[in-house]
Amino acid sequence: MTVPVKKNDRLTVHIEDLTHDGAGVAKVDGYPLFIQGGLPEETAEVHVLKTLKNYGFAKIIDIIESSPDRVEAPCPIFHQCGGCQLQHLSYEGQLKWKQNMVENVMKRIGKLDVPVHPVKGMAEPWHYRNKAQIPFGLEGEVPVAGFYKTKSHAIVDTNRCLIQTAEADAILEGLKPKLWALGLTPYDEKTKQGLLRHVVVRKARTTDEVMVVLVTKKRKLAQKEAIIETVRTLVPNVRSIMQNVNGQDTNVIFGNETLPLWGDEVIEDYIGDVRFEISARSFYQVNPIQTEVLYKQALAYADLTGNETVIDAYCGIGTISLFLAKQAKSVMGVEIVPQAIEDAKRNAALNGFTNTYFEAGPAEEVIPRWYKGGKTADVLMVDPPRKGCDEALLTTILEQKPKKVVYVSCNPATLARDLRILEDGGYKTKEVQPVDMFPHTAHVEVVALMSRVDE
Numbered sequence: 001m002t003v004p005v006k007k008n009d010r011l012t013v014h015i016e017d018l019t020h021d022g023a024g025v026a027k028v029d030g031y032p033l034f035i036q037g038g039l040p041e042e043t044a045e046v047h048v049l050k051t052l053k054n055y056g057f058a059k060i061i062d063i064i065e066s067s068p069d070r071v072e073a074p075c076p077i078f079h080q081c082g083g084c085q086l087q088h089l090s091y092e093g094q095l096k097w098k099q100n101m102v103e104n105v106m107k108r109i110g111k112l113d114v115p116v117h118p119v120k121g122m123a124e125p126w127h128y129r130n131k132a133q134i135p136f137g138l139e140g141e142v143p144v145a146g147f148y149k150t151k152s153h154a155i156v157d158t159n160r161c162l163i164q165t166a167e168a169d170a171i172l173e174g175l176k177p178k179l180w181a182l183g184l185t186p187y188d189e190k191t192k193q194g195l196l197r198h199v200v201v202r203k204a205r206t207t208d209e210v211m212v213v214l215v216t217k218k219r220k221l222a223q224k225e226a227i228i229e230t231v232r233t234l235v236p237n238v239r240s241i242m243q244n245v246n247g248q249d250t251n252v253i254f255g256n257e258t259l260p261l262w263g264d265e266v267i268e269d270y271i272g273d274v275r276f277e278i279s280a281r282s283f284y285q286v287n288p289i290q291t292e293v294l295y296k297q298a299l300a301y302a303d304l305t306g307n308e309t310v311i312d313a314y315c316g317i318g319t320i321s322l323f324l325a326k327q328a329k330s331v332m333g334v335e336i337v338p339q340a341i342e343d344a345k346r347n348a349a350l351n352g353f354t355n356t357y358f359e360a361g362p363a364e365e366v367i368p369r370w371y372k373g374g375k376t377a378d379v380l381m382v383d384p385p386r387k388g389c390d391e392a393l394l395t396t397i398l399e400q401k402p403k404k405v406v407y408v409s410c411n412p413a414t415l416a417r418d419l420r421i422l423e424d425g426g427y428k429t430k431e432v433q434p435v436d437m438f439p440h441t442a443h444v445e446v447v448a449l450m451s452r453v454d455e
């Protein structure tokens with residue numbers, strides 16, 4: 001492709017789409033320009049910042065025709081913080097764009113002509129995140145805590161966030177000055193000096209219980225009592241205060257050692273009427289309201305009568321498995337992270353389920369083995385990571401022909417690719433339902449229902 005623009009060019013473009021990072025996309029003679037802050041249907045004068053072989057970047061100088069869905073971003077640090085990408089698009093506009101995007105991807109990548117329902121959004125799309133992971137650091141000499149800038153590890157010092165809980169705000173605003181006053185130091189990624197790396201605040205929506213985890217570089221933590229007292233004053237509903245030690249030079253938040261500081265070591269939450277124990281490092285969905293919407297949709301598509309055997313592939317801590325277990329004859333879950341399988345087993349026992357079975361391992365190896373051993377499924381549920389299902393798993397599905405496949409996906413592109421493979425092997429995609437798990441970001445979760453054509 002010849003590149004039709006060069007660095008420092010100024011031109012007028014029409015923005016057609018958004019990338020999965022929420023940047024506007026305009027095409028100049030077919031060459032995509034990514035434009036931060038631009039919205040679909042807008043005409044803008046832009047300045048070209050950089051050109052690569054297949055795409056380039058430009059910034060807005062002036063919006064000539066603005067999108068009817070453009071709004072003033074309510075968060076004062078929206079333009080610096082890397083957390084949200086779409087606050088400048090009205091919530092209705094976000095849902096409309098997400099539906100369109102899923103529809104286009106189904107057509108373009110999946111060659112599928114399938115009904116894509118309007119996105120199930122939130123009635124109140126703010127303060128939905130039940131987990132805040134707040135980094136400490138230094139800006140020059142000044143200790144700070146807040147959020148990372150877009151694609152960077154520079155921290156914007158912040159006291160409030162519109163998508164996290166009031167408890168996380170209270171910790172951010174109240175704990176920070178207290179820690180500095182106590183003489184504790186933030187960890188500096190550049191010099192590798194300092195003690196405090198992150199504070200993680202988790203809240204269980206249904207029980208209001210809160211866990212606060214202080215991640216430190218070393219185990220020795222001075223002023224423990226003062227820290228505990230401050231946290232308990234700031235968040236009276238705290239049930240667990242933990243310390244996690246991470247001495248590594250890494251971007252990974254948690255280290256291997258977790259120590260109790262005060263209270264219990266878990267908090268409890270419910271999804272539907274299933275109870276979950278969450279420990280400092282357990283994986284747990286971050287938008288509990290929409291998780292329930294998503295799982296209800298998966299359950300509706302599975303359409304269980306109580307006689308079915310279900311396989312839940314990529315099951316995490318077994319949340320979908322346990323949500324389905326009451327309506328199924330049995331559920332078998334498989335997940336690659338052994339710790340998550342331990343959580344799944346514990347939570348199954350906690351809820352008194354005797355018809356669930358969990359195994360740690362790659363789905364594409366474990367499920368073929370189950371099938372060989374006669375453990376088959378009427379309904380196969382898959383919820384893979386962004387890269388989609390492993391080919392070997394899709395091959396197994398086509399050989400074993402479960403009546404129904406319910407596919408939960410966080411990436412419409414790999415979903416469409418996998419649905420096409422299953423369609424070519426004798427399945428038909430009946431319906432596609434997007435669910436907005438992450439308002440103000442460009443992410444969307446999708447549930448698709450497939451059945452065998454010959455059934």
Ligand code: SAH
Binds near residue numbers: 318319336
């Ligand atoms: N269904 C769960 C988690 C879905 S996230 C929930 O709703 O909470 C996708 C999961 O797939 C992650 O837990 C990840 O650890 C797991 N995973 C990734 N590759 C895998 C593989 N090859 N086999 C099994 N699980 C895998």
